[in-house]
Amino acid sequence: MRKIILILSAMLLISLSGCGLLPNGFSLDASPEESSQPEEIYETSEQNESTAQIYYDGPTLPAIDFTGMDLFEDGYEIVAFDYAHDGDTAYFLVGGSTLKTRFLGVDTTEIKTDSGVPEDWAEQARDYTAYILETADEIILELDENSSTFDDYDRLLAWIWADGRLLNYMLAAEGFAEVKYLYDDYKYNDYLLDAEYAAQKSSLRLWGDDEPYFNPQEAAYTYQDEENDHIGSIAAARNMSLGTEVSLQGIITCTIGKSAFLQDETGGIYLYSNNKGYYALEAGNEITIEGKLSDYNDFLEVTDFDDSSIKILSENNTVSPQTIALKDIGESMEGKYVQLNDVTITYVDSVSGENGYSVFVSKDGAVGEIRVDKYLSPYPDSSIFVPGDIISVVGCIGQHYDAYQLMISGEDAIIH
Numbered sequence: 001m002r003k004i005i006l007i008l009s010a011m012l013l014i015s016l017s018g019c020g021l022l023p024n025g026f027s028l029d030a031s032p033e034e035s036s037q038p039e040e041i042y043e044t045s046e047q048n049e050s051t052a053q054i055y056y057d058g059p060t061l062p063a064i065d066f067t068g069m070d071l072f073e074d075g076y077e078i079v080a081f082d083y084a085h086d087g088d089t090a091y092f093l094v095g096g097s098t099l100k101t102r103f104l105g106v107d108t109t110e111i112k113t114d115s116g117v118p119e120d121w122a123e124q125a126r127d128y129t130a131y132i133l134e135t136a137d138e139i140i141l142e143l144d145e146n147s148s149t150f151d152d153y154d155r156l157l158a159w160i161w162a163d164g165r166l167l168n169y170m171l172a173a174e175g176f177a178e179v180k181y182l183y184d185d186y187k188y189n190d191y192l193l194d195a196e197y198a199a200q201k202s203s204l205r206l207w208g209d210d211e212p213y214f215n216p217q218e219a220a221y222t223y224q225d226e227e228n229d230h231i232g233s234i235a236a237a238r239n240m241s242l243g244t245e246v247s248l249q250g251i252i253t254c255t256i257g258k259s260a261f262l263q264d265e266t267g268g269i270y271l272y273s274n275n276k277g278y279y280a281l282e283a284g285n286e287i288t289i290e291g292k293l294s295d296y297n298d299f300l301e302v303t304d305f306d307d308s309s310i311k312i313l314s315e316n317n318t319v320s321p322q323t324i325a326l327k328d329i330g331e332s333m334e335g336k337y338v339q340l341n342d343v344t345i346t347y348v349d350s351v352s353g354e355n356g357y358s359v360f361v362s363k364d365g366a367v368g369e370i371r372v373d374k375y376l377s378p379y380p381d382s383s384i385f386v387p388g389d390i391i392s393v394v395g396c397i398g399q400h401y402d403a404y405q406l407m408i409s410g411e412d413a414i415i416h
Ligand SMILES: [Ca+2]
Pocket: 088, 107, 108, 109, 110
C-alpha cells in the first residue's frame, strides 16, 4: 500500500572521524579527538527531537503567507469549501463567487452514468474528497501557469491544497484517481505520475481492489499513520524470523559491488541485490527499503527487493565508522560500519583470477579477516596488501559460515 507520510526518525547527524580516506560517497571532517567515541556515531539534534516533524512525500506549498491573496492575480487564494460534486470536482467560494472547480491532472470515475449505476469507486472518491475538504482547516487553490484557467465547461482548473497537502496528489496516491489530461508541463505532473505508478503497483482501489469496506476517514488517516507504523528498526529486523517482510530506513554505508549495507541508529544489515544494479544503493543515500529477511551461510541479508521497493529520502549523508578492536568482531557487530586501526597484515589468501580473497590481520593477540568481494569494481589487486604492513581499514561486518569478515568497498577503504 502506498505510504504517504512518515514521521522522520530524528535526522542522523554524524560525529566525525579522524581518518582521511573513506569509501566513495563519504565526506567527513577531520576531528581526531572524537574518533574514539563510537557510541556517538549518531547524534540527534535538539531541534529535530523536539519537533518530530511530519514527512510528506507529495509536493508542498511555498512558505509564504497566503492571507489576502487573489487567485487570479496572485495564483493562490484561501477559499471556503462548498460541496463535492464528485471525486475530482468541487465547489469553492473564491472571492465572492462560488466556482465549480475541476482538479487538475486527475480523473475519478463517474457517479452519473447512462445506466444510472455509478462506476466503481466513483462514490467512494467523492466521499474521500468531501471528507478531506470538510475536515481541512485551510484550503488553498493554486492556478497553474501552463494550464488554461477554465476548461470548455467553464470549470475552474486548479490545484487543491488541504492543510498543506495536495488533494490532486492524494487522490492519485490513494488509487481513487487516474492521472489524466496532462495537456502541458503542469507544476506537479511528476508527483502525480509517481503516485499513480505506486498505486498501480500496489493494485490499490481503481487498480485492482474489489470495492472493499470503505471509510473515508480511515483512508485519510493512512496519510498520517501508515508508514510510521510500518518501518521498523534494523535491530528489530535482525531478531525476526527468516522470510519476514521488513521495511527499513537508514543510510547506505558500504557498497559491495551492487549490494550494500544499510545502517540506522540501532544497527546495520546487508542488502543483497543479487547482482542487479540499483541506483538507490549508493553510499551516503538515506533510503527506505522493503524486502525479505534471508540467510546466506549465517550472514543475514535483506533480499527480494526491486526499484519499486526502494525510495531515496536524501543523498550525501555522512556516517562515521565505529572504531572497534579485532576481538569485538562477532554477531553483535554484523552489518555495522566499522574501522580497525593499526592492524598488521599477516597473510593474504589470494587465488588467481577475480574470485575474491581474504586478508588476515592481527593486533594485540587477536586475529581478523578482511574480505575483498569478487564483485568489487574496481577490483583491488591483492598486491596492495603486503604482509607485515600496518594498516587501518574501514568496512562493514559480514559473515561466511564461522568467519566474521570486514567487507570492504574498495581500495579506498585501506588507510596505510
Ligand atoms: Ca471524472
